[in-house]
Amino acid sequence: MPHGDGRVDLQQDQPHSARIYDYFLGGQDNYAADRAAAEKIEQAIPSVRAVARGNRQFMVRAVRHLAADLGVRQFLDIGTGIPTVPNLHQAAQESTPDARVVYVDNDPLVLAHARALLVGRPEGKTRYVESDVTEPERILAAPDVQQTLNFDEPIALSLIALCHFVPGERIYEIVDTLLAPLASGSYLVMTHLTTDFDPRMVEGTVQAYRGSGIAMEARDYAGVHRFFEDLDVLDPGIVAIDRWFPGGVEPEVPRLVSGAPEPAAAGYAAVGRKR
Numbered sequence: 366m367p368h369g370d371g372r373v374d375l376q377q378d379q380p381h382s383a384r385i386y387d388y389f390l391g392g393q394d395n396y397a398a399d400r401a402a403a404e405k406i407e408q409a410i411p412s413v414r415a416v417a418r419g420n421r422q423f424m425v426r427a428v429r430h431l432a433a434d435l436g437v438r439q440f441l442d443i444g445t446g447i448p449t450v451p452n453l454h455q456a457a458q459e460s461t462p463d464a465r466v467v468y469v470d471n472d473p474l475v476l477a478h479a480r481a482l483l484v485g486r487p488e489g490k491t492r493y494v495e496s497d498v499t500e501p502e503r504i505l506a507a508p509d510v511q512q513t514l515n516f517d518e519p520i521a522l523s524l525i526a527l528c529h530f531v532p533g534e535r536i537y538e539i540v541d542t543l544l545a546p547l548a549s550g551s552y553l554v555m556t557h558l559t560t561d562f563d564p565r566m567v568e569g570t571v572q573a574y575r576g577s578g579i580a581m582e583a584r585d586y587a588g589v590h591r592f593f594e595d596l597d598v599l600d601p602g603i604v605a606i607d608r609w610f611p612g613g614v615e616p617e618v619p620r621l622v623s624g625a626p627e628p629a630a631a632g633y634a635a636v637g638r639k640r
């Protein structure tokens with residue numbers, strides 16, 4: 366929250382999901398309270414750093430595919446996180462220099478770093494809006510959203526590793542509200558924590574977040590599918606994050622030292638197209 370004098374209160378004494386995630390990605394933008402929470406989460410999910418990296422890699426794969434192969438030129442990314450190269454606009458502008466991106470997050474530290482998100486290709490445009498996904502109308506009405514995105518053309522709405530921070534039924538209404546004004550041919554891009562692959566590990570993770578004061582709900586396949594009910598889900602469908610590749614074609618890359626057990630997936634990834 367900005368102080369009266371324009372400074373940002375970083376709320377360093379409370380753990381924040383953006384800073385915990387930054388810690389898992391090896392970043393420097395986290396405080397003692399975030400690290401203490403992160404260590405408890407890591408006890409529940411020892412592979413969490415690989416999970417965080419895998420989630421970020423999905424974002425890059427999906428955005429490159431949308432921009433380069435499907436011609437999407439506009440992105441509304443909610444729950445952006447602390448900048449980590451490549452950021453979403455960089456992945457999009459590799460193939461589409463004039464891509465326009467609006468970033469939205471509710472963490473004051475992300476706001477403090479927003480300048481790093483605003484340096485893109487001169488042909489394109491990036492903007493940052495401090496807002497909460499639980500106020501979707503406010504996001505849609507924000508001047509930077511209205512002035513940057515053309516709602517007559519397709520927009521990719523990306524909610525990557527975000528919706529599990531909003532427990533309960535309301536998140537479905539929120540996502541529907543965000544999708545409603547988007548043109549036909551727009552996309553929903555999502556990753557979401559699930560208990561389907563390793564219930565004990567992910568239930569422990571949810572408890573560790575909650576114990577640190579961060580609300581969270583993992584959802585099963587049906588709960589994630591519900592976000593995509595009225596959309597055409599692209600291949601390969603709603604799958605474990607590390608298994609999502611454009612068209613479902615997974616490159617032959619050896620991922621693990623031979624003999625090492627592959628850690629269970631912690632989340633689903635999917636991309637759906639609005640009819």
Ligand SMILES: C[S@@+](CC[C@H](N)C(=O)[O-])C[C@H]1O[C@@H](n2cnc3c(N)ncnc32)[C@H](O)[C@@H]1O
Binds near residue numbers: 386445
């Ligand atoms: C795990 S990070 C994911 C960052 C990025 N989307 C990615 O996948 O690499 C979750 C992000 O969502 C943000 N966030 C959590 N709850 C939010 C809310 N209610 N409204 C907006 N942003 C939120 C956090 O501040 C954090 O930056």
